[in-house]
Amino acid sequence: MHKTSLSLLERIRHSPENEGWNRLADLYAPLVRVWLRRYDVQDSDANDLVQEVLLAVSKEIATFEHRGQPGAFRGWLKAILIHRLRKFWRARDRRPEARGDSDIDARIAQLDDPTSETSRIWDREHDQYVLRQLLTLAEPHFEPNTWKAFCRVALEGAKPDVVAQEMGISLNSVCLAKSRITRRLRHEAAGLIESSSSFFPKS
Secondary structure, eight states, rough: OOSSOOOOOHHHHSSSSSHHHHOOOOOOOHHHHHHHTTTTOOEEEHHHHHHHHHHHHHHHHOOOOOOTTTTTTHHHHHHHHHHHHHHHHHOOOOOHHHHOOOOOHHHHHHHTTSSSHHHHHHHHHHHHHHHHHHHHHHHGGGGGHHHHIIIIITOOOHHHHHHHHHHHHHHHHHHHHHHHHHHHHHHTTTTTSSSTTTTOOOO
């Protein structure tokens, strides 16, 4: 992870033309692509739409303020995705009636409704996906034994004393490994995913 005290989102907001922005683009492009496919966007069009979504994020992120509101960024990103999906179908005059796919508008409306099951699926998948990606980014910055102890306790649910015995290290070392990495992940993810998410390792 970067040595700076700023979270990934804060770094991008303050300076979008940096490594942090490239990281965010790499982080979110696959997730956006998966959701575009769910709304009948072919691969040939998905590449352009992914870039449009990320470009919109880049242009508008300086004015985005999550103000500590849980899930604010993922909701904001979803709104951009929905806007681009609707614009995509209108620009190509692919009306549901003309395509024999009468539910596309209704499906997009479901995604737009924060109380719908589709919207809840977006929230869950977003947080799961981002956490997995942040774990991948974090791993090289910790010693292998530190990372193993963290994974056994925080991700696999093993008891710290059992892990300490398995690895031949002190109980304190196991607890410190979990604490250090969880703290780093929470900080890096600030504003991106909910710290209270059931998919986030508990301190």
